[in-house]
Amino acid sequence: MxxxxxxxxxxxxxxxxxxxxxxxxxxxxxxxxxxxxQLATRIGGSAKPASLRAAAExxxxxxxxxxxFGAGVDVARDLxxxxxxxxxxDCSNPVGPGFRLLTEGGPSAAQQLAAAAPGAHVVKAFNLxxxxxxxxxxxVFNGRPLAVPICGDDETAVARVRELVQDVGCEPVAGGGLExxxxxxxxxxxxxxxWVGEGADAQAIAPPLAYAAGPSHQDxxxxxxxxxx
Numbered sequence: 001m002x003x004x005x006x007x008x009x010x011x012x013x014x015x016x017x018x019x020x021x022x023x024x025x026x027x028x029x030x031x032x033x034x035x036x037x038q039l040a041t042r043i044g045g046s047a048k049p050a051s052l053r054a055a056a057e058x059x060x061x062x063x064x065x066x067x068x069f070g071a072g073v074d075v076a077r078d079l080x081x082x083x084x085x086x087x088x089x090d091c092s093n094p095v096g097p098g099f100r101l102l103t104e105g106g107p108s109a110a111q112q113l114a115a116a117a118p119g120a121h122v123v124k125a126f127n128l129x130x131x132x133x134x135x136x137x138x139x140v141f142n143g144r145p146l147a148v149p150i151c152g153d154d155e156t157a158v159a160r161v162r163e164l165v166q167d168v169g170c171e172p173v174a175g176g177g178l179e180x181x182x183x184x185x186x187x188x189x190x191x192x193x194x195w196v197g198e199g200a201d202a203q204a205i206a207p208p209l210a211y212a213a214g215p216s217h218q219d220x221x222x223x224x225x226x227x228x229x
Contacts, residue, residue: 001019001024001025001060001061001062001160001163001164002024002025002026002027002058002059002060002061003016003019003024003025003026003027003059003061003062003063003064003164004027004029004050004055004056004057004058004059004062004063004064005026005027005028005029005055005059005063005064005066006029006052006055006056006063006064006065006066006067006072006075006079007029007030007064007065007066007067008028008030008032008035008036008038008039009066009067010131011066011091011126011131011134012028012039012064012066013039013042013043013131013135014131014132014134014135015064015066015091015126015134015164015168016028016039016043016047016064017043017135018134018137018167018168018169019164019167019168020043020044020045020046020047021045021167022167023046024046024167025046025048026040026043026046026047026048027047027048027049027050027054027055027058027059028040028043028047028048028049028050028055029049029050029051029052029053029054029055029056030049030051030052031051031052033049033051036049036050036051037049052075052078052079053078053079053082056079056082056083056086057082059086060086061086061087061160062086062087062089062160062161062164063083063086063087063088063089063120064089064091065088065089065090065091065092065113066091067092068092069092069093069094069095069102069103069109070094072090072092072109072113072116073112073113073116074116076088076113076116076117076120077116077117079117080116080117080118080119080120083117083119083120084117084118084119084120085119085120085121086120086121087120087121087123087154087157087160087161088113088114088117088120088121088122088123089122089123089125089126089161089164090109090110090113090122090123090124090125090127090181091124091125091126091127092109092110092113092127093109093127093185093188093189093192094108094109094185094189095185095188095189095192099189099190099192099193099196099197100189101185101186101189103182103185107182108124108178108181108182108185109181109185110122110123110124110151110178110181110182110185111178111179111181111182114178121152121153121154121156121157122152122157122178123150123151123152123154123157123158123161123178124150124151124152124175124178124181124184124185125148125149125150125151125161125165126148126165127184127185127188128148128149128184128187128188128191129146133146134168136169137169138168138169138170139168139169139170140169145169145170145171146169146170146171147170147171147172147173148165148168148170148171148172148173149173149174149175149184150162150165150172150173150174150175151175151176151177151178151180151181151183151184152177152178153177153178158174190202
């Protein structure tokens, strides 16, 4: 694929590096030309620097919006004509002071991006982990690849993002349509609050899959009725 990257920050660096290694052509776009050039040089390979508009226009199949919440909407609105028909991949987290979800009561960050760029196929992914996790080669923990939920409405767009998730060394997971992107963003807010605010292991809050719907058989001490609420 030929992938346009909007942004020159840590997420742009981490994901673009994987995709260049996987054989994709990547165009790094930024408002600051020296930063875009510096990042493209550091990534090497097929990575090339460009302006934000040139990156959006050059990304033939996918454009990654690796921008802070709020800034992404402004950029997408300005570049909407160049994004028509393309996959617009959103990895932002609308999390503010006190680990508060900034979109609470309104559209998700991904839905806001879709409204700003009508005609683009917005997909939400890569928002649940710190950028250093995405720098891992690959992100594998206890022998199991990291799972990455994907939310989007267009099947072709979701399929392309699934491929990019696999190129990072992760396992894609169907997260539903774009209306569920807000759940991913709320999950990120909760996880960040647990990890950073409380020092808690967020993975410990979920049981293994076999127990997700409750015990699969009656316990010798009692009935499964005890687990219903």
